[in-house]
Amino acid sequence: MSRRVVIAGFGASEIAARSERGIAAFALDAATAALSDAKLERDAIDGYVGAPYATNAGSHHAEGGDEISVKTLANMMGLRLTWAADLYRRYPTDMVGNAAHALLSGTCRHVLGVRALHVLPGQNYATGTGNDAFGLDQFTKPYGFGTVGARFAARAWAYMQRHGASRDDLFAIVSLARRNAADNPTAIWRDKPLARDKYMAARMIAEPHGLFDCDMPVCGAQAFVMCLEDDLPAGASPAWVTGWSGFSRPERIWQMSGRRPGDLASAQLYDGFSSMVWEWLDGFGITAAGGAPAFIREGHAERNGKLPINTFGGALGEGRLHGIGHLREAYLQASGRAGARQVRSGPALVQVGPYDDSSFVLLEPERPRMSA
Numbered sequence: 001m002s003r004r005v006v007i008a009g010f011g012a013s014e015i016a017a018r019s020e021r022g023i024a025a026f027a028l029d030a031a032t033a034a035l036s037d038a039k040l041e042r043d044a045i046d047g048y049v050g051a052p053y054a055t056n057a058g059s060h061h062a063e064g065g066d067e068i069s070v071k072t073l074a075n076m077m078g079l080r081l082t083w084a085a086d087l088y089r090r091y092p093t094d095m096v097g098n099a100a101h102a103l104l105s106g107t108c109r110h111v112l113g114v115r116a117l118h119v120l121p122g123q124n125y126a127t128g129t130g131n132d133a134f135g136l137d138q139f140t141k142p143y144g145f146g147t148v149g150a151r152f153a154a155r156a157w158a159y160m161q162r163h164g165a166s167r168d169d170l171f172a173i174v175s176l177a178r179r180n181a182a183d184n185p186t187a188i189w190r191d192k193p194l195a196r197d198k199y200m201a202a203r204m205i206a207e208p209h210g211l212f213d214c215d216m217p218v219c220g221a222q223a224f225v226m227c228l229e230d231d232l233p234a235g236a237s238p239a240w241v242t243g244w245s246g247f248s249r250p251e252r253i254w255q256m257s258g259r260r261p262g263d264l265a266s267a268q269l270y271d272g273f274s275s276m277v278w279e280w281l282d283g284f285g286i287t288a289a290g291g292a293p294a295f296i297r298e299g300h301a302e303r304n305g306k307l308p309i310n311t312f313g314g315a316l317g318e319g320r321l322h323g324i325g326h327l328r329e330a331y332l333q334a335s336g337r338a339g340a341r342q343v344r345s346g347p348a349l350v351q352v353g354p355y356d357d358s359s360f361v362l363l364e365p366e367r368p369r370m371s372a
Contacts, residue, residue, distance in 0.1 A: 003104060004228065004229040004240060005099075005103055005226060005227075005229075005241040006227060006229055006232055006238035006241060007224050007226050007238065007241060007335075007363065008038040008039075008040075008110075008225045008226065008227050008233060008237075009035070009036075009038025009039070009224065009236055009237070010034055010224045010225075010328045010332070011029075011031065011032065011033025011035070011036065011037050011222065011224075012030055012186055012220070012221070012328065013025075013026040013030045013033070013116075013220050013221045013222070014026075014029070014186065014220065015218050015319045015321070016188075016218060016220065017217075017219075017319075018119060019118075019219040021219070022065075023064065023065065023067070023068050023116050023118035023219070023221075024064055024073070024076060026118065026219060026221040027073055027114050027116040027221045027223075028073070028076055028077070029221065030114060030220075030223040031073065031112060031221075031223045034112065034224055034225050035112070035225065037225075037236075038110075038225035038233055038236050039234060039235045039236045040110060040225060040233050042078060043080070044109075044110050045077075045081070045110050045112045045225075046079075046081055046082045046083070046109055047083045047084065047099065047107065047109070047110060047111035047112070048079065048081050048083070048111065048112050048113070049085050049086075049095045049098050049099045049112075049113045050073070050085075050086045050087070050113065050114050050115065051086070051087045051094065051115055052068055052069050052086050052116070053067065053087075053089050054067050054117070054118075055089070055322060056125045056126065056217065057125075057126060057146065058123050058125050058126065059123075060120060060123070065120055066120050066123070069086050070084045070085075070086050079112070081108070082108050083102045083108045085098055091352040091359055092113070092322070092326070092327045092350075092352055093352045093353070093358075093360055093361045094246070094359045095115070096113070096226070096241060096244055096361045097244035097245075097246075097361070099111040099113060100244060103226060103227060103228050104228075109231050110226070110231065111226045111227070112223060112224075113226065114221060114223040115221065115222060115223070115321065115322060115323075115324035116220070116221035117217070117218065117219065117220060117221070117320065117321055117322060118219045119217045119218065119219055148205055148206050148214075149206045149272075149273050150206045152206075152209070152272075152273045152276065152355075153205075153207060153209050153273070155275070156170075156209065156273070156275035157208060159278060159290075160208065160275075162290065163289075163290030163293070164290075165290075165293040167210075168196075168297075170208065170209075170213055170274045170275060171196055171199050171200070172293070173274040173277050173316070174194060174199060174213060174274050175194060175199075176301060176302070176309065176310070177189075177271065177274075177314045177317035178194045178313070180303070180310060180314070180317055180341065181312070181313025183312075183340040183341050184313050184317065184318055187312070187313045187319065188216055188317075188318060189216070189316075189318075189319075190313075194212060199212050209273050209274065209275070213274040213275070213316075215271065215272050215273075215315035215316050215319065215320040216319050216320055217320050218320055218321065220319060220321055221321075222321060222324040222325060222327075222328050224327070224328070224331065229367070237335040237336075239330075239331045239334035239363040239364065240363065240364045240365075240367055240368055241361065241363060242256070242257040242258075242259070242362050243256040243257035243259070243361070243362035244256070244359070244360065244361045244362070245360050246358075246360075247353065247356065247357050247358045247359060250283065250284070250358070250360060253360045253361075256362075257347070257362045259347055261284050261286050263347050264286075264307055264346065264347050264348070264349050265333070265343060265344050265347055266308045266309075266311055266330070266346075267286070267309055267348070267350075268309075268311070268312070268314070268327070268329050268348065268349065268351070269309055269326070269349075269351050270326060270351055270352045270353060270354075270358070271315050272320065272322075272354075276355070277292065277296070277310070277314075278292035278293065283355075284349075286307060303343050304343075308343045310326070310329075311329060311333065311338065311341045311343060312325060312326075312329040322352075323353070326350050326351075327350050329341075330348035330349070330361070330363045331348075331363060333363075334347075334348045335365065345365050346364075346365070347362055347364050348362070348363045349361075349362055350362075
């Protein structure tokens, strides 16, 4: 039996800035679409992985409101599961790693993964109130360091001062996202290019991040199906999962896959704030320390460049789906199904999360070179 793990299909709901439909409707749309894409019926699903935590500072953390758990979704869909996990404060890349372990252990055969987000009416997305702070939050929360991207802004300022980058370099990231989003039918910013003057004139959120450096909160969901190669449904389009790792050992993704950064055909790098893209271009050695802004400014991140970045528009172009859009695009690229966005065939890297808490997945269009 082959021990190779694949993503067999992906599905997406519509993406809306606001909606009267609930989070359950978006999640169900995405899950149903993923099953259809993977050529599977609901009764074939015996595993589930989710990451339901609402990460915005103003979240109500309400089941069926701005979060949805496996219990709710499994009941809605009539799933009979032998394994299920909802990951607390984790990302779609972590979902893939956990699903892979469940499949490799033989606990289940077909895993459904769902990530859904929803902006509740009247919700203040970027700020929260509270009189108590615990743990490390005691040293940051009283200063507003955890809201509206303040900690990322501070890090961006340090990077810019250290390496001589400017807000024009941030604009280059946002402009690339908007241009790539033009070919993404679900993107919230599709066909809405952004001029430099408008970017520079937008209100400041947390300096140096202005309004357009921040991804837009949306209502939407995306979902995937994973299995072992031997259980791939007839007619499904696989992308092989050849590596996964977490923030404390990012190099493990190369050790596991037998690849190196120079092998990449594309990279989907998390861009909840524009400056985040610099972190892992430098961090993985794709660029020298401080070299990421010039790499983007000189066109190397374009679809026809040395390493296409966020070919679907990223979170800055598609909307804030907390990394599931990055995973979906890597799947589409690796399986050759990205349409007008398709770049050359080869390994597709996914990185999701902030600088101090990322996780990583590598997807490939062919069977991995490592032994079964």
